[in-house]
Amino acid sequence: GQQLNQSPQSMFIQEGEDVSMNCTSSSIFNTWLWYKQDPGEGPVLLIALYKAGELTSNGRLTAQFGITRKDSFLNISASIPSDVGIYFCAGATSGTYKYIFGTGTRLKVLA
């Protein structure tokens, strides 16, 4: 089935650094969601985006809905050890409920 491309696939960063990751699709989406998944747990919703160009923050996290509607970006500022996990993007087109999930970005923070 169709999947979104997320990059990078994994990254190691030092505590305190900023992190950027993105998600791209060949399809236009009307909604983008960003989730974080810890080992052995379900995905937790971080940010929801509904309009092209929208920029939304949740604490140290900021996500943007790309103006082409084919991409989205997630930034984490001043990373801390508990930011470790897998970050997934998910996109959906208008009038559908079927979210397409990205392949995930695995983040590891070095103290």
Added chain:
Amino acid sequence: NAGVMQNPRHLVRRRGQEARLRCSPMKGHSHVYWYRQLPEEGLKFMVYLQKENIIDESGMPKERFSAEFPKEGPSILRIQQVVRGDSAAYFCASSYRLAGVVNNEQFFGPGTRLTVL
């Protein structure tokens, strides 16, 4: 706990047995979605249900898999005659509005990890 609940969290079955996975949506949510996740992969949509109705089962294998969301009680994902390839994490999500409407976020449960021996 007002979140999505799933049980069991871990399930071990031998080949040929049946697996039943349960999901109770968040309070006030009447839409349930089941996803499957293989190790090191993203989530793959399986089925979307509303109370007493299957809306879309296009992601679910035609054989051995079935899902229901009765008027009372949790949603059930049932896998008959399990095979080793069914080993995966199965997640349930719920939402409170129809798709296409703002705020149709899906909230996930902790998952059931199925191991087929």
